[in-house]
Amino acid sequence: MNPLAPVSLHPGWFFMAGCPFVQQLAEIPTLKQLFATLGIAGPLWQASFDPLWQIAVVPLSLCLLGFGLVGLARAFGTGFGQAGALTWPILSFLAGFLWESLQADAALKNRLPLPLEGERLVLRGFVDGLVRHEQFPPSASFPLRVQACVQATSWCPVGSTVLVKINASKFSAAVSTRASHNNGAPPASASAIASIRAGSVWHMDLRLKALHAQRNPGGSDLERLAIQSDWVARGAAPESHIEKLEDIAMHPLAWVHRAREQLRLSLMASFLAGDPDRSGRFSGRDPDNQSATSPHLARAMAVIEALVIGSGEGLDPEQWDAFNRTGVGHLLSISGSHVTMFAGFSAFFGVGLLRLVGASNLLSMRWHTMAVPRVLFASFGAFAYTLIAGFGLPAQRTCAMVLVTGLMSLSGRRHAPQAVLSCAGVIVYLIDPWAVVSAGFWLSFAAVAALVLSGQAMERPINPEQQRSLVAWPSIKSSLHEAFRGQWAASVAMIPLSVLFFAQISWVAPFANALAIPWIGFVITPASLLLAFVASISSSLAALPLYYLSVITEKSLTLLDGMAQWTWISSHSALPPEGIIAIAVIACVMLIWPLAPWPRWAVALLLLPLMFWPDDRPAEGELRILFFDVGQGSAVLVQSPKFSLLYDSGPAWSLDARSDGRNAGFQPILPVLRSRGIESLDLMVLSHADLDHTGGALSLQRHLRIGQILSGSPNTEPSLGGLDVKPCHRGVEIIGPNDQSRPARDGVEQDRGLSRETRLRFLHPSPPSAPQAESGLQPVIEAPTLLRKVSRNNRNAHSCVLLIEHQGRSLLLPGDLPALQEASVLLHEPAEPGRALDVLLLGHHGAANSSAAIWLDYWKPAAAIVQSGYQNRYGHPQRETLNRLCERTISLRRTDLEGAIEIHIGVDGEIRWQNERNRVKRYWTRLIQPSSACQREPANQSKEFNSND
Known part of the structure; x- marks a missing residue:
């Protein structure tokens, strides 16, 4: 060849x-x-x-x-x-x-038309998936596949999916009203939530909201995922008009999801029956209740559940990150390898069963070979496992590949592997036209292509000496050699894709997979599927084996955790240009190419630019400020060539979410930092202890080196737990090492990474020993409404206020500072500022009790930025604040409508603006023109416009 x-x-x-x-x-x-x-x-x-x-x-x-x-x-x-x-x-x-x-x-x-956003629509549909339960606050979330619209409307998404969330108390109130007319005994909240089952049919009066994603550089794209998954809107159920119509819909997917749910309940019941610590404490239909599971085995059961039914909800993002760092994340969720393995097992056992009952000879005479039954069993196994996994897109792709490969093998002609792969790809595109924009598609097809390309080396002639060595151990040596070659080829193929999609390279992935693939793929996964089948028949029969399987699984996960703690197992790289990635792809093909005439060590040098691409930092004398789109929270990255500062770390959904990855620090802040090659922060400032400002700090501390953490709140606050926090106060100033314009005094610090053109100055809170002067300032505040929340919001009153100056430009970050404390800050400033402020971050996300008239009049900002959640329940930014901006002709930029907003301050002091929604535009991106602050409609209403306008 x-x-x-x-x-x-x-x-x-x-x-x-x-x-x-x-x-x-x-x-x-x-x-x-x-x-x-x-x-x-x-x-x-x-x-x-x-x-x-x-x-x-x-x-x-x-x-x-x-x-x-x-x-x-x-x-x-x-x-x-x-x-x-x-x-x-x-x-x-x-x-x-x-x-x-x-x-x-x-x-x-x-998709939901913009004029209907916020309106109520009465829908009839069935629960198209597993129900996700939350305990704090009690709620249930699920996809609702729409079957009909009860009332006449211009838009009715029949056949599409609406993502619904129901609060337990509201649901119980609605069901209780109906129950009082029937049996007179209103159900409890727990039983009301439990009555929402997969496949059940409901009549719901929903308030609709568009699937408007947070957009950050290098972050995930929910709008693309929504259009790929046929999610057309979000829905929230009010207290009335929520009614269960049928226990299960007459739809194939409804029965599939009900079977998956029952399998999930059987697994949990069997495990609890075999757990000596928790035996007999299973409380019915609440498998998400982690308190019903032994804490040290909860993760193992979550992995078993993920392998059986494809539900990875029991594993938090931090755990998935640890698995991905070791390169085995694909083994702990249903992927192509699992579907392929199950298809192979089905073919093996199916043909074996035919031979056992004596039917193989008859079938061989009919079809002249056992290939047809083997393909039929493999296809049936792949399709069955795809259904059990929820008929998700990754499983659908692999099922299509198994089917195409089987049919082409039965055609009687020898097909090139490239033809088989391309036909499978066409089938995948017909099933999922948006597969090309998902990382899973490229990772799975690249791995298969690498195995196909490396497998061509088996066709080379074998000389007599090689043949004699193969006879020495006829199977072991060849099997080990083939497995090593395949693992090496797949690992090489993953290098450019890992940098492109995850900005990291796992150095131990080949070795971890060499151990984990046989153990997880051929021991834990088949055992989990077998015990799930047994548990669906008899919970007590599967109880003890399932408990011991969970113990073994936990030991395996503990080993992977130990590997994940090694700092050298993976490295993160800044995202290089497309040309560098293309060169790396060509280099990987040349490395995998069988019998290549070129020296592989020389080709490997072409991968060095990809692996060691320099950090994406501003040029000398420049400053870059990124206002993250983190929803109803705050996070700002300030970056100079040798200095990185993060002001606030975004929200977390609860105190527990600070440590398990369900926070803005883990997603999207950390991926953005990694994509820019930032492995450490010189300074992190947490303005105050509210969870929408400190939620991501603990996750960032786990994954980054942080030089110093400052906050206006004491470290005794629960939201600052686990952090080494020092107080920030007025008078603290950070300057560059060569800046001689500031006299040496207490509070002035020099940082070698900070350029001499940049100064950081804290304006609030007052030092602990300083006298408080706020009591005499109330007459200065004109509107009494500005003070309505000050008395009960002491955390906001202690927000760190940071003034950033660079190349004659200035930027002010005030946290959630209320109007009363804004006036206090001005008491310690000169009567007139040296120059007008260029950019002001609106305090408290644009709330009416911040950004007072006296504050705006003193700083005279040219532009204001507000960080708030899209269509948030607080109405931020509020109309009172927008009126003040309008009266002073201050332009307004909004992260909820524009995505992340980035400011570049050049060497000449020129300011350049960029927002993420316009930087990366795709046809599915919702481009919304921010309403002018002077328009009279509500602040959270906006007009959609064409990208060419």
């Missing part, structure tokens, strides 16, 4: 190339744009069609014409010469483009 022989590309690859081409567009092209691209003018230029046909007519016509010409040519035995070789690739590309465009247009039409 010639290792450098050209590889003919299957038309399926060109079909798949047309799909990602559409995914990179900022908007779906119209007919007019397509005609302009193709150079077609005349009457068609002014044609007006439905948008769907605007997309479809040109590619559809070309495809029909091309396929017709190819058919005629083949029918008459003629060809097109050299041009004929380009016909199928071009037509395949256009077909892929057409398919993706049609799917995208239909998905965009199905």
Whole structure:
């Protein structure tokens, strides 16, 4: 075999190339744009069609014409010469483009229209998945597949999914009203929540909200996930009109999800029956109740549940991060390897059963081989496991690959592995047109492609000496060699993709997988599936084996935890340009290529730029400030060439969420820092102890080196627990080492990383020994409403106020400082500031009791930024605050509508603005024009606009 022989590309690859081409567009092209691209003018230029046909007519016509010409040519035995070789690739590309465009247009039409946001809609549908229970506050979350709209409406998402959340108290009140008319005995809150089961049919009066994602550099994209999963809106149920209609819907998916739920309950019941510490304490339908499980085995049971039914909700993000650092995360969730393994087991045991009952000879005579039963059993096993896993997209992809591979193997012809892979890819795209934008697609296909490419080395001739050595151990040596080669090829292929999607490289992944794949893939996973089947028949029969399996699983996880603690097992890299990633991909192909004539050590040098790409830091003399989009919270990154400061760390959903990864520090702040190569922070300032400002600090401290943490609140606050916090106060100033303009005095610190053009100065709170002057300032405040929350919000009153100055520009970060303390700050400032403020972060997310008139008049900011949650329940930014900005012609920027906002201050002092929603635009991105502060409609209402406006 010639290792450098050209590889003919299957038309399926060109079909798949047309799909990602559409995914990179900022908007779906119209007919007019397509005609302009193709150079077609005349009457068609002014044609007006439905948008769907605007997309479809040109590619559809070309495809029909091309396929017709190819058919005629083949029918008459003629060809097109050299041009004929380009016909199928071009037509395949256009077909892929057409398919993706049609799917995208239909998905965009199905989303919640902006005028209906906040309105109530009465829907009938069934619970299309497992119900997720939360204890604090008690609530239930689930996807509702819409079957009908009860009332007449201009938009009805029949067949699509609405993500619903019901609070336990509200639900109980509604059900209790109906129960009082029936039995007179209102159900308890727990039983009310438990009555929401997978597959059950409900009548709900929902208040709808768009799926508007937080957008940050390098972060996840919920809007893309929503359009991929056919989620059209969020829904919240009010206290009335929530009624259960049927116990289970007459829909295949409803029965599948009910079976999964029952399997989940059986697993938990069997485990608790076998747990000597908790035996007999299972309380019914609340598998998410962790108090019913031994704490030291709760994680092991969550892993077993994830392997059986594909529900990884029991594992928090911090645990997933530890698994990914060791490179075994794909083994602890249902992925392609699990579906493939189950298909192989099904074929093995199915054919074995046929031979056991004596049917193999009869079938062999009928089909001349046992290949047909083997493929049927493998396909059935893959499809069954896909259903058990919830029919998720990753499992669907692998099931399609197993089916395509089996059918092509039965065709009687030898197909190239590239053709099999491309056909499987086409099937995947037909099932999931948005697969190209998911990391799982690229990771799974790259791993399979690497195994296929490296496997070509087996076709080389074997000399007599090699043959004699193979005879020495005929199976062990060849098996070990094949396994090592496959693991090495897959690990090499993952290097550029890991940097692209996760900004990290796991150095121990090959070794960890060499141990974990046989153990988890061939011991724990089959045992979990077998015991789940036994538990569904008899809980007591599976109790003891399941308990011991959980003990063994926990020991394995403890070993992985120990590996994850090693600091050298993984490294994070700044995201390099596309060209560097392309070079790395080519280098990986050359490394994997069998019998390559080039020296592999020289090719490996091409990976060095990818692995050691320099940090994405500002140039010398520049400053970069990033206002994260963290919802209803605050987080600001200040970065100079050698200094990094984080002001606030975003929200956490509860005190426990500070440590388990369900906070803004773990997602999205940490991925952004990693994508920029930031492994340490010189200073972290937590303005005060409210959880929407300190929620992510503990997660960041676990994953980053932090030089110093300052806060205006004492470290005795629960939200600051586990942090080495020092007080910040007025008079503390941080300057560069070469800045001689400030006299040496107490409170002035020099930092070698800070440039001489940058100064950080704290304006509040007062030092502990300083006299308090706030009591005489009340007459200065004009509006009494500004003081309405000061008395009961002492945390806000102690917010650290930080003034940043660079190259003659200034920026003020006030935390949640109330108006009374704003006036106190001004008492210690000069009568007039040296110059007007350039950027002001609105205090308390734009609440009316902050950013008082006297505060705005003193600083005279040119622009204001507000960090708040989209359509938040507090109405931030509030109308009173917007009126003050309007009266002073202060421009307003909003992270809830624009995504993360970044400011670049250049060497010349020029300020450049950039927001994430306009920086990375895709056709599914919701682009919303922020309302002017002077408009009279509510502040959280906005107009949608076209990206070209």
